Amino acid sequence: MDWITIISTTLKAAVGVETVLYALAAIGINIQFGYTGLLNFGQAAFMGVAGYGLAVTVVVIGLPFWVGVVVGLVAAAILALLLGIPTLQLRADYLAIVTIAAAEIVRLVFRSVAFKDVFGGSDGHRGFSDGFYALNPYSAGEYGFNLGPVPLFFNHRVLWVLTVGWVLIALCCVLVYLLMKSPWGRVLKAIREDEDAVRSLGKNVFSYKMQSLVLGGVVGSLGGFIYGLAYASIQPDVFGTETTFYAYTMVILGGAARVLGPVLGASIFWVLLVLIYNTLTDAVGAGIITFMDTNQVGAVRWILVGLGLILLLIFRPQGIFGDKREIAIDAR
Amino acid sequence: GGGSNTATQSSQPAAPSSSAPAAKGDGTLTIGTLLPQTGSLAFLGPPEFAGVDLAIKEINEAGGVLGKPVTKYDTDSGDTTTNIASQSVDKLLAQKADAIIGAASSSVSESVIDKITGAGVIHFSPANTSDKFTTIEDKGLYFRTSPPDKLQGRVLGDLVVSDGNDTVGILAMQDSYGTGLADQVQKTVTDGGGEVVERVDYDPKAADFSADVAKIKAKNPKGIVLIGFEETAKVIQELVKQGLPADKHKWYMVDGNTSNTNYVKMPKGTLDGVKGTIPGAAAPEEFQKQLLAVNPKLEDYSYAPESYDAMNLLALAAEAAKSDAGVDVAAKLAEVSKGGEKCKNFKTCVDLLKAGKDIDYDGVSGPVEFNDAGDPAVATIGIYQYGKDNKYATKALEYRTGNISG
Amino acid sequence: MSDVPETAPETASESAEAAAEAAAEAPESKAAVTDRSAHLEGAADAVLRCDELIAGYLPGVNILNGSDLYVKEGELIGIIGPNGAGKSTLLKAMFGLVNIRSGTVLLKGENITNMKAHALVSRGVGYVPQTNNVFPSLTIEENLEMGAFQVPGKFKERFEFVAELFPALKERRKQRAGSLSGGERQMVAMARALMTEPSVLLLDEPSAGLSPKLQDLVFIQAQQINKAGVTVIMVEQNARRCLQICHRGYVLDQGRNAYTGTGRQLANDPKVIELYLGTLAKA
Amino acid sequence: MRRAVIAFTAFLGGLIFLLAAPAQAGPAGCQGLKGTLKLQGQPVNGVKIAVTTEGGQPVKEVTTNAQGTWDVPTDKGKFKVTLDVGSLPKNAEVRGGNNVRTPTVFEGNCSTVLFALQAKGVAGQPAGGEESEQSGFWDQAAQLTFEGFNLGLIIALAALGLSLIYGTTGLTNFAHGELVTIGAIFAYMFNVGFGIHLIPAAVLAVLLAGLFGYGQDRLFWGQLRRRGTGNIAMMIISIGFALVLRYVMLIFFGGQNEAYAQYTAQPGMQIGPISAAPKNFVAMGIELVVLIVVGIALLRTRTGKAARAVADNPALAASSGINVDRVIRIIWTLGAAIAGLAGVMLGLSQNLKFTMGQDILLLIFAGVTLGGLGTAFGALVGSLVVGLFIQVSTLWVPPELKSVGALAVLIIVLLVRPQGILGRRERIG
Amino acid sequence: MHAETTATDRKAAALAVFKDLAREPGVPKPDPILTVDNVVRRFGGLTAVEVGHVEIQRGSITALIGPNGAGKTTFFNQLTGFDTADAGSWTFNGRNMNGVPAHKVARAGMVRTFQLTKALSRLTVMENMRLGAQQQKGETFWRALFPSMWRGQEDEITARAEELLERFKLAAKREDFAGSLSGGQRKLLEMARALMVQPELVMLDEPMAGVNPALTQSLLGHVKDLREQGMTVLFVEHDMDMVRDISDWVIVMAQGAVIAEGPPETIMSDERVIDAYLGAHHDAPLSDTELEAQLQEAEAALEAEIEEETQK
Ligand SMILES: Nc1ncnc2c1ncn2[C@@H]1O[C@H](COP(=O)(O)OP(=O)(O)OP(=O)(O)O)[C@@H](O)[C@H]1O
Ligand SMILES: Nc1ncnc2c1ncn2[C@@H]1O[C@H](COP(=O)(O)OP(=O)(O)OP(=O)(O)O)[C@@H](O)[C@H]1O
Ligand SMILES: [Mg+2]
Numbered sequence A: 001m002d003w004i005t006i007i008s009t010t011l012k013a014a015v016g017v018e019t020v021l022y023a024l025a026a027i028g029i030n031i032q033f034g035y036t037g038l039l040n041f042g043q044a045a046f047m048g049v050a051g052y053g054l055a056v057t058v059v060v061i062g063l064p065f066w067v068g069v070v071v072g073l074v075a076a077a078i079l080a081l082l083l084g085i086p087t088l089q090l091r092a093d094y095l096a097i098v099t100i101a102a103a104e105i106v107r108l109v110f111r112s113v114a115f116k117d118v119f120g121g122s123d124g125h126r127g128f129s130d131g132f133y134a135l136n137p138y139s140a141g142e143y144g145f146n147l148g149p150v151p152l153f154f155n156h157r158v159l160w161v162l163t164v165g166w167v168l169i170a171l172c173c174v175l176v177y178l179l180m181k182s183p184w185g186r187v188l189k190a191i192r193e194d195e196d197a198v199r200s201l202g203k204n205v206f207s208y209k210m211q212s213l214v215l216g217g218v219v220g221s222l223g224g225f226i227y228g229l230a231y232a233s234i235q236p237d238v239f240g241t242e243t244t245f246y247a248y249t250m251v252i253l254g255g256a257a258r259v260l261g262p263v264l265g266a267s268i269f270w271v272l273l274v275l276i277y278n279t280l281t282d283a284v285g286a287g288i289i290t291f292m293d294t295n296q297v298g299a300v301r302w303i304l305v306g307l308g309l310i311l312l313l314i315f316r317p318q319g320i321f322g323d324k325r326e327i328a329i330d331a332r
Numbered sequence B: 001g002g003g004s005n006t007a008t009q010s011s012q013p014a015a016p017s018s019s020a021p022a023a024k025g026d027g028t029l030t031i032g033t034l035l036p037q038t039g040s041l042a043f044l045g046p047p048e049f050a051g052v053d054l055a056i057k058e059i060n061e062a063g064g065v066l067g068k069p070v071t072k073y074d075t076d077s078g079d080t081t082t083n084i085a086s087q088s089v090d091k092l093l094a095q096k097a098d099a100i101i102g103a104a105s106s107s108v109s110e111s112v113i114d115k116i117t118g119a120g121v122i123h124f125s126p127a128n129t130s131d132k133f134t135t136i137e138d139k140g141l142y143f144r145t146s147p148p149d150k151l152q153g154r155v156l157g158d159l160v161v162s163d164g165n166d167t168v169g170i171l172a173m174q175d176s177y178g179t180g181l182a183d184q185v186q187k188t189v190t191d192g193g194g195e196v197v198e199r200v201d202y203d204p205k206a207a208d209f210s211a212d213v214a215k216i217k218a219k220n221p222k223g224i225v226l227i228g229f230e231e232t233a234k235v236i237q238e239l240v241k242q243g244l245p246a247d248k249h250k251w252y253m254v255d256g257n258t259s260n261t262n263y264v265k266m267p268k269g270t271l272d273g274v275k276g277t278i279p280g281a282a283a284p285e286e287f288q289k290q291l292l293a294v295n296p297k298l299e300d301y302s303y304a305p306e307s308y309d310a311m312n313l314l315a316l317a318a319e320a321a322k323s324d325a326g327v328d329v330a331a332k333l334a335e336v337s338k339g340g341e342k343c344k345n346f347k348t349c350v351d352l353l354k355a356g357k358d359i360d361y362d363g364v365s366g367p368v369e370f371n372d373a374g375d376p377a378v379a380t381i382g383i384y385q386y387g388k389d390n391k392y393a394t395k396a397l398e399y400r401t402g403n404i405s406g
Numbered sequence C: 001m002s003d004v005p006e007t008a009p010e011t012a013s014e015s016a017e018a019a020a021e022a023a024a025e026a027p028e029s030k031a032a033v034t035d036r037s038a039h040l041e042g043a044a045d046a047v048l049r050c051d052e053l054i055a056g057y058l059p060g061v062n063i064l065n066g067s068d069l070y071v072k073e074g075e076l077i078g079i080i081g082p083n084g085a086g087k088s089t090l091l092k093a094m095f096g097l098v099n100i101r102s103g104t105v106l107l108k109g110e111n112i113t114n115m116k117a118h119a120l121v122s123r124g125v126g127y128v129p130q131t132n133n134v135f136p137s138l139t140i141e142e143n144l145e146m147g148a149f150q151v152p153g154k155f156k157e158r159f160e161f162v163a164e165l166f167p168a169l170k171e172r173r174k175q176r177a178g179s180l181s182g183g184e185r186q187m188v189a190m191a192r193a194l195m196t197e198p199s200v201l202l203l204d205e206p207s208a209g210l211s212p213k214l215q216d217l218v219f220i221q222a223q224q225i226n227k228a229g230v231t232v233i234m235v236e237q238n239a240r241r242c243l244q245i246c247h248r249g250y251v252l253d254q255g256r257n258a259y260t261g262t263g264r265q266l267a268n269d270p271k272v273i274e275l276y277l278g279t280l281a282k283a
Numbered sequence D: 001m002r003r004a005v006i007a008f009t010a011f012l013g014g015l016i017f018l019l020a021a022p023a024q025a026g027p028a029g030c031q032g033l034k035g036t037l038k039l040q041g042q043p044v045n046g047v048k049i050a051v052t053t054e055g056g057q058p059v060k061e062v063t064t065n066a067q068g069t070w071d072v073p074t075d076k077g078k079f080k081v082t083l084d085v086g087s088l089p090k091n092a093e094v095r096g097g098n099n100v101r102t103p104t105v106f107e108g109n110c111s112t113v114l115f116a117l118q119a120k121g122v123a124g125q126p127a128g129g130e131e132s133e134q135s136g137f138w139d140q141a142a143q144l145t146f147e148g149f150n151l152g153l154i155i156a157l158a159a160l161g162l163s164l165i166y167g168t169t170g171l172t173n174f175a176h177g178e179l180v181t182i183g184a185i186f187a188y189m190f191n192v193g194f195g196i197h198l199i200p201a202a203v204l205a206v207l208l209a210g211l212f213g214y215g216q217d218r219l220f221w222g223q224l225r226r227r228g229t230g231n232i233a234m235m236i237i238s239i240g241f242a243l244v245l246r247y248v249m250l251i252f253f254g255g256q257n258e259a260y261a262q263y264t265a266q267p268g269m270q271i272g273p274i275s276a277a278p279k280n281f282v283a284m285g286i287e288l289v290v291l292i293v294v295g296i297a298l299l300r301t302r303t304g305k306a307a308r309a310v311a312d313n314p315a316l317a318a319s320s321g322i323n324v325d326r327v328i329r330i331i332w333t334l335g336a337a338i339a340g341l342a343g344v345m346l347g348l349s350q351n352l353k354f355t356m357g358q359d360i361l362l363l364i365f366a367g368v369t370l371g372g373l374g375t376a377f378g379a380l381v382g383s384l385v386v387g388l389f390i391q392v393s394t395l396w397v398p399p400e401l402k403s404v405g406a407l408a409v410l411i412i413v414l415l416v417r418p419q420g421i422l423g424r425r426e427r428i429g
Numbered sequence E: 001m002h003a004e005t006t007a008t009d010r011k012a013a014a015l016a017v018f019k020d021l022a023r024e025p026g027v028p029k030p031d032p033i034l035t036v037d038n039v040v041r042r043f044g045g046l047t048a049v050e051v052g053h054v055e056i057q058r059g060s061i062t063a064l065i066g067p068n069g070a071g072k073t074t075f076f077n078q079l080t081g082f083d084t085a086d087a088g089s090w091t092f093n094g095r096n097m098n099g100v101p102a103h104k105v106a107r108a109g110m111v112r113t114f115q116l117t118k119a120l121s122r123l124t125v126m127e128n129m130r131l132g133a134q135q136q137k138g139e140t141f142w143r144a145l146f147p148s149m150w151r152g153q154e155d156e157i158t159a160r161a162e163e164l165l166e167r168f169k170l171a172a173k174r175e176d177f178a179g180s181l182s183g184g185q186r187k188l189l190e191m192a193r194a195l196m197v198q199p200e201l202v203m204l205d206e207p208m209a210g211v212n213p214a215l216t217q218s219l220l221g222h223v224k225d226l227r228e229q230g231m232t233v234l235f236v237e238h239d240m241d242m243v244r245d246i247s248d249w250v251i252v253m254a255q256g257a258v259i260a261e262g263p264p265e266t267i268m269s270d271e272r273v274i275d276a277y278l279g280a281h282h283d284a285p286l287s288d289t290e291l292e293a294q295l296q297e298a299e300a301a302l303e304a305e306i307e308e309e310t311q312k
């Protein structure tokens, strides 16, 4: 068993690119769902629209990188408006199905043969991240330190993505913290509890819901940028419903309506995923586990991840940072 | 590379080195696999792993590479919907893999190619068919044994035309494999004087394919080309149901779905006379037996030959380069694949190499001769025909060999 | 009600009356009994009794802090107290809807602490909750059918009975309860509890939201049911009215019994008036 | 630049190939153009065919032989092949009228050139074309409508199971797709594993699926409810549970497609404009009966009403003497059994795969929501609409986007009727 | 006791206004804050509301009473924009209000409470209260980001909320989640929160149902204070003691329509109102003899029933 690799990869996963991009998506969901009670199950579409906005602008139209970022952000905001104007009047569960449907539509259009010239079909686009890496302040090489015998190094490209990513996360968290402490956030939370009551107190519920949807969507779309930039490519199927589900899982794991909940949730999720898998593969590779073969390791990993999620939520249904009292209040 | 020695590993990257990880040969050829254990392509995993395993078994029996047995780490590529491939690559890189064999899905490969080649490691896919990889920025480290389907599409298209099908319908799986192949077939058929009356690109995950088949039915083509993977079984059910059976219309299949196991439960004669094309110069039967010895549970053999060849080529290139470092191996890959004394397995090839000869490895999947882009330049396509038992004869009707780019 | 054994009503109501009279004759000075042992003197032959109940919703927060209560066969008991005193919690705890942390509840000698509500229903206990007391997506008729869930055979007969009490319900039998007005819901809730012919009935503010006319009806009905031998425990904010008809009353404050006594004693106790009854509706 | 390099390499590769004397090349030495002319299956002799280069330089002119074949060896490159229409037999013409082809010849390969011949004035009458196009459209529409019902009913069955469980417990069960899959796989186990005929195997599978539902509630969900786990936490737990189930199935069933031992690729019969396999009709009949019986049972039976009561307010249901846990257990058993049946039906009409349920989960949710959450007949109506739109929309949109049509309709319907087709508005205040 | 005397003065003033008015449905008031014309709302075959003409006098306390299901709550829903009327129009402060969305109605100064309470469960009682305040600077997105911009206002709001909570006996619960309140406490919070809006017209839907009588009494004083501050109160209530104590004018609804209007005393002796709504015992609690008689009656009925049963 190669414990050093296992520990090193796990620790790196805790702050890695995937954690960053999912954390951003989850922060967005936390704004929408955790604070406002909007069941937006289309977060993947916001990420996708942003990523593709960047990719199409740079690759197909040939404009510079930063224009792509602006286009992506605007696209995410427009998607939020398009989704929100008709659907925010709907009951919460209907909003969920409408957003999930919209997200699937977006993904299917991205991957379709009919629009292959624009969106690149099922393999998507690549070659739009040079502008981003051109800004990289780190010179080529590996950066990091040894934690005892465990090496923790990232190369300059990853480090640049991580730097930007974590700065974005920090900014978003500060933003969420400030907003949710304020009367503005109070209105959101009140909407989560009972829209009609809020309406009767003279607040424009629709407008607040829209603000929340746009804000959450734009924050989530940052995750889409990080994906595209980190992998230097973008594929439609990355933005399937699974991505949204996992982001929700992270929000709940960390604790809904907690500022740092989604970030911690994302970290836990990836640590779980990587730790379990790398331990398993090594154990199988080293012949310690003999009752399964290579083909089954991947499946067993997901089984254990599933069990992990179940157990975490059984023993902390309110999430890591959550407040038990909130859960005890009967929502009915 | 080499992940067995943890002591050197921990001391190595102590300071940021200035250039991309250059030669770091440690004497052991370390291979990582990045193949689907889960996700929508999970059915491709077992044959691909088996292909690699079979090759490694033979290599190690023949004395290993550079005198040492090959080390291998298996990881899961998942599919595009989860981002686990990237984490798997992180692990393999941490374990100092010299080359990574994978992924099955072009999309997954695209998402990790920068990471792999950026670390000076060979990215070798047995199954990517997207033509994007021909032009991709890969530092000369990307290779694949699966041809980008131009030749197969041409052969199949010509086959369709020469069978006299003046009206043709194409049902193609909607991804880079399916659409790429379908484009080529369509072009060849049209050039040859046939007419593609309907082409349907279908979503392989769709709940059912009746609408897709109904579209074909409306045009009533003489020949129907089925391009896809195992979901073709569902498409065939639908063709039979909607009254387009193989005895009235000529069906054609491709390597992704020409299978001896997928259709055996169908009524006798359902696939009678159906033709399919598979790359590779040898009848697959013998090879499949060997694979079964490695993994007795195998049901499908897609991309097993390509995986096997990938592994053998890597081992031979390492021997030729006398180094296991990715960059060195990559430099030799093209050389061992063409221009020299022909040989068909690691043992004979390595013996030739040791005797100082130039070799030309011809694999199970075809002659595999790499061009500069790391794509195979030449391929052999076998044309097979199904019998009444819904299995195809192990002897090909004919083999066509040609340059992939034309 | 018709299946009450022939002799039961008389004996039950007689004993209750006797108890009530005995209480009424007690000297004025004992009007408000706060002493626990004194209170429990009468509890020997209680149908339902709770001892030192401690219960609550949130971990670490007790709402009931050791309240005692007993009710004898055929008695009508009133519970009053300020908002948030724990009256509803007490009823819920007895009925198995709130987890009891310590203390016991006995029903006819059987320990029913933390027993499931449906099991209590089959033991003859009925309950009308204070809020959320109808099934909104079911029609009125189906709501009442649910009331008679354990005795489906009796549905027709009992339906006629409650329809006579609340004619509005019969007219609207196919209307979904979720669209009913507050008062109409209250009627449905009351009617639902009357479907089973319980031997012990727990009512949580049955008159709230009803028109004065119907409030009258509810109080008379409670009395009538009680007369027929049903033991009734009633929580009311229409406190004066409640104390008027009940045999004994409890004043609950902060999860504890503050005062107990006969209805009349409590209604006239100046302390109780000042703290809980107010002077608005002077008798 | 790059392209040039590639071309050059290819050229080199070709050279090497030529030198290496193809071991198993096809028709040896064939490089050029060839073809066969046939009219109604009979070879056509004596037709003149001229081959020129792309630029128009004549290469060779040939005449078909008695077998109707001709061939012209050429260099590699693009050519123009012209059939001399005058040399055709009097009664024949080239289909489509175009007598020029522009094939490409590749190194070491022959390219086939096809001139499809037809009897003059037989097929392709200009007038009839329009009409058959029209009737073709309606035939296709009829077929797609049928397929819409076929698919919609399967979705409805799965949706009913989901709706039952959601309606009663408030659990948004993301593991429901896996319940569908598991039903199909149970049937496979009995059918292929134990060699039982599919019909009894299906019955056993549905029973086993029901038992599985019962066990799930008994040992898992019921325990969670007892602990007071909230609905949101439960929803996430169901995602975890779905992962566990799905990948357990991957291990035991494998990643490939499988079919049942009977009724696979059953030939269709033509009924009017519709072609369908007998198994489709039987399946649809069973589905419809189950849906209606369960729907009515929910409305009429005591347990059905109790289930709705529990859905509304579990505490009040308990206060009414309903054994809430028992009702929920019944619903779980029933819901899982119905989901299992849906799986068997899906496996019968399609194939089995460990992700089959997951792949239709979105459609199931769409069906449930579209019809109105928590109503049995709503699930039926909603799913039928989803099924119909998926299929029928392909008349206008490319099939790869067929789900887009259905999902777009879902959105539009919900905008017009926010409470779902059969749902009711809630009262305010 | 200063407030008490002014309140009675005020009441006298209000009563003086009403003194000369005709006691008939739809009678015009000298200074109406709310005027309603021909509002109709049907649910299927049921006409829940069909109000011809009603005016609410500014600065008065008006009670709206009527049997259960008379349409009072539905009427409130129409006026406050929570439901769309099938027909009709109404003006508030002379401004036409039909079709105006609920939040704008509230902003215009017409705030209602809900009969079935709507506590914001996972907000604390204090947050519930603060939410009621209007024109909060911190409620716009950009200003929310800079606490210095709204801190001061927030403190003012909090002080006001504290005061109200004290009055409504909820001060001890200020940091508890509203979802953990008892039924009566929710009613109190609902009303207190509506008062945070500082509306011109407050519409209370059965504010005191389920509230302890002693507390009700003290709160009535507060409501009278509101009138003192120039606020208009329209409330639905079934507690006749309360209606009699504080209302200046009473409107009676039955089966959707306004059937009577007048001062409390007049209304409570109106035969039709007694018939449809109050019942025989409205004016005083039952005396002992009456009780006795009632019981006797019940017993007789019971015995007859049992008799029947045994004969079967
Ligand atoms: N679901 C709950 N979760 C947490 N705390 C609760 C819950 N329900 C009630 N409480 C608390 O328990 C205490 C007692 O509530 P209960 O409902 O028993 O009061 P009550 O005496 O019935 O009052 P009311 O007359 O207003 O109905 C209250 O302080 C309330 O805050
Ligand atoms: N959404 C609806 N669908 C059908 N009927 C309704 C709906 N809303 C209200 N009703 C009916 O309209 C009538 C008026 O209801 P409303 O709630 O206005 O009565 P109310 O006067 O407030 O009664 P209460 O004093 O009991 O609160 C009732 O009979 C009720 O059943
Ligand atoms: Mg209470």
Ligand SMILES: [Mg+2]
Residues within 6 Å of the ligand: C181, C182, C183, E072, E073, E074, E115, E205
């Ligand atoms: Mg009302």
